[in-house]
Amino acid sequence: MAGPRTLYDKIWDDHVVDVQPDGTCLLYIDRHLVHEVTSPQAFEGLRATGRKVRAPQKTLAVVDHNVPTSDRSHGIDDPESRAQVEALAENAREFGVEYYDEHDRRQGVVHIIGPEQGFTLPGATIVCGDSHTSTHGAFGALAHGIGTSEVEHVLATQTLIQAKAKNMLVQVDGTLGEGVTAKDIILAIIGEIGTAGGTGHVIEYAGEAIRDLSMEGRMTVCNMSIEGGARAGLVAPDEKTFAYLKGRPKAPQGADWERAVEAWKGLRSDPGAHFDKVVRLDAAKLPPIVTWGTSPEDVATIGGTVPRAEDAANEQQREKIARALAYMGLKGGEKITDIPLDVVFIGSCTNGRIEDLRAAARIAEGRKVADHVRAMVVPGSGLVKAQAEAEGLDAIFRAAGFEWREPGCSMCLAMNPDKLTPGQRCASTSNRNFEGRQGFKGRTHLVSPAMAAAAAIAGRFVDVRSFS
């Protein structure tokens, strides 16, 4: 009996190959993205068992986590990083998978290049050995991260063994105020539901504020679904989605395009479809958000203060806050706008797209980075970098004292040379503020690109809405 279905239900139903007696399904995977950190052991497994990649044409590999963001013409210094990059190049060659190496202008963070190439399409199932695969859900694709054993499973069989998740709706009504962005929406949602709030669910984001977002903004929201515990986030595709994809190299062309768009228009939750959990948020009330602690749920408003451990609701929370404050070098009770910064990082798969760089450049234009701050801009891909340069954004950033770097993951997780040193405090447009994430004992505050640029200039957090 087919009652009203959610968008997730529809994509799921469309991809079931086989159902086991206990309900576990074999799910077909349309698109597999591969990067150098989580794939070597999977290819090694194929080799050891004499297996092949079942559908190399549905697989796309790129190097992003390890690559330096400085001049790459002389290769990679760190021998381990180099070995990992070389292993991917070799595996892609041996197994016949298309690969963008560190010199390809299409190279970039895996979740930026998928959409950019039109590899990411509505209604598709998309996986990658990377938790931020949730980004691609912005196109109405069912996209989630998998572990390396599952990478091997998908390479060998183009399927995944999955149990169906529950449906969760996050409804964001109203219109965002000036200076408030997609990043603030998703940080507010995580603050509301907590980092385990979406566990076991696929989140569909809906409502006026989500519809109003650009594709870039929707990707920012879906990107951080995993920080709310959900493996996947979804936004129903619409005219914006189609306009973004039209003409992209790997998007359907000609008659296929027309047929695809017709099919994609049906990708929405039916009226009356059941959601196991519903959360509502009013976008109009949102101020810019800054995280103060070591979990993405540790959010404060720009006008707010850092919480005090003694104000916690219970003993476990008190311990958690105390631990986070100690790590972050905060006492509790400080005004967010009194927190001084050492480093500003603008980039990552959360906020390394062209719109993000434009927003930061608007703030940076004609201003100077504070003397004590190191500020860097790392475009999400070679194509984003080229576009930004065509628009003169690089010149604006350089004139203001920002470093303008080569594309990659960079200081989002600091596997390459871009790292915080112990005790350094960073305003970052990335997605995780975990202990040590941006470097051993480094301290991360998550913000939007505009807030990061304003913080670079002020040398401390500042409300971008009043920034002049």
Add this chain to the structure above:
Amino acid sequence: MDKFDTLTGVAAPLEIMNVDTDMIIPKQYLKTIKRTGLGKGLFAEMRFREDGSENPDFVLNQSAYRHAQILVARDNFGCGSSREHAPWALLDFGIRCVISTSFADIFYNNCFKNGILPIKVSEDDLEKLMDDARRGANATLTIDLPAQEIRGPDGGVVKFDIDPFRKHCLINGLDDIGLTMEKAASIGAYETRHAQSAPWL
């Protein structure tokens, strides 16, 4: 993959909420192209001080827990990245079972692929097991997967739920890929159908 049947071993109390995968295995250890040898990086930033010496406050550095095979941890264990290096590091260190009130999805999945049993228990049961784990030299638990129960040092028993398919694979050490390959005909048939209905994919 090693089979998991019954395990009797020392349980270490890890009294932290939201233990994330960056804590379990920091990124500097992710540059390997192997699955083995990651035990040295397990909880590295908590286990070791800046100069590389051991931090005596960290539970796995205390003599009773050096050979722990079970971890008892607070809510939302394994949140963060999809890195399978996290279960690989646990396994390489000797941990075969993690008990918590909740796990992040991808980590939970990854455990089963590596012969590690993640067990979800209620908050009350976690408190009991945490108490058991705090007993140092006497912190021994028996994990009986076929019977789906945890037996404590005083004979207390905690029952747990587990998906039957996962239990079956773990007890028999089955390789998923081999099982799925047997369904190649269904996969092929799906691909033919799908090529008609959505040729752009």
